Amino acid sequence: MIVNTHANLINIAVNSLQPQNIKSEEAEVVTDRLAHELIRTKTFRIIERNKLELAMQEHTIQSSGLCGEDCQLELGKVMGVQYFVLGSVGKIGIFNTINIRIMEVQSGEIIHTVNVEHHGPIGELLFKTQEVASDINNFIQEKHNLNIKEPELVSNTKETPDTDPKPETDIDLKKIAIIGLSVVLGIFTLLLIAS
Numbered sequence: 001m002i003v004n005t006h007a008n009l010i011n012i013a014v015n016s017l018q019p020q021n022i023k024s025e026e027a028e029v030v031t032d033r034l035a036h037e038l039i040r041t042k043t044f045r046i047i048e049r050n051k052l053e054l055a056m057q058e059h060t061i062q063s064s065g066l067c068g069e070d071c072q073l074e075l076g077k078v079m080g081v082q083y084f085v086l087g088s089v090g091k092i093g094i095f096n097t098i099n100i101r102i103m104e105v106q107s108g109e110i111i112h113t114v115n116v117e118h119h120g121p122i123g124e125l126l127f128k129t130q131e132v133a134s135d136i137n138n139f140i141q142e143k144h145n146l147n148i149k150e151p152e153l154v155s156n157t158k159e160t161p162d163t164d165p166k167p168e169t170d171i172d173l174k175k176i177a178i179i180g181l182s183v184v185l186g187i188f189t190l191l192l193i194a195s
Contacts, residue, residue, distance in 0.1 A: 009045035010140060012038065012083045013076060017098070020090025026122055030089045030098065033126050037133035038085075043140060047081050076105040083140070089125065096125045098132055102139070112139045 014035045019027035038044045076084060087100040095117050102112040114135045116128045 010043055010082050010144065011047055011080050012044045012085060013047040013079075013081045014038065014085040015087075017100075018088040018090075020088050020092075022089065022091050022096075022122055027089045030125060030129060033129045034085070034098075034100075034132060037129045038136065041133055041137040043137050047076075047079055081105050085136070091122060095119055096122050098125060098128055100132055100136070102136060111143075112136070 014031060017027045017031045017034070035046050039046055082105055084103040084105060085100060086103055087098065089098050090096070096119075097115065097117045100114040101110045102114075103109065104111045114132050116131055118125050118128055
């Protein structure tokens, strides 16, 4: 079994999931959680959205036009992005859904889709992001003929420190979990106050 190293991670950009019948803040929380779950697969290097958005803004200002899908593809190529994760998160009736499209930057084609549904509070949809990330991971691994070790479950045992310096893309998962939980609790509080 091959364990992926930082040198051969696949560059992927997770665009903000479009909210459909939910608050934009809720869609951003789901987007951030999906990026987190993709990192946990140890297959992907996430190209931060703010870097892409900044590059798009600079390109838009320079060209005095709008930066549409073609522009995003060109910027993605320049920044070394291999795949874009696009889609939406929304609610229809009593169902919440995540709809994902994987776009190959080189060709501009949608090469894979993932759809998950959940009956219950929108916050519980966060748990479905792991399923989405796993589906994307399996598809990309198959496409690239990779055999990468599945992410291990988090345990309470202490890990031995790495001797290799961590690249800038590594993220402290405890901080992400605390921030994510804080955001979710904040959203639930706002929903309770609003109702």
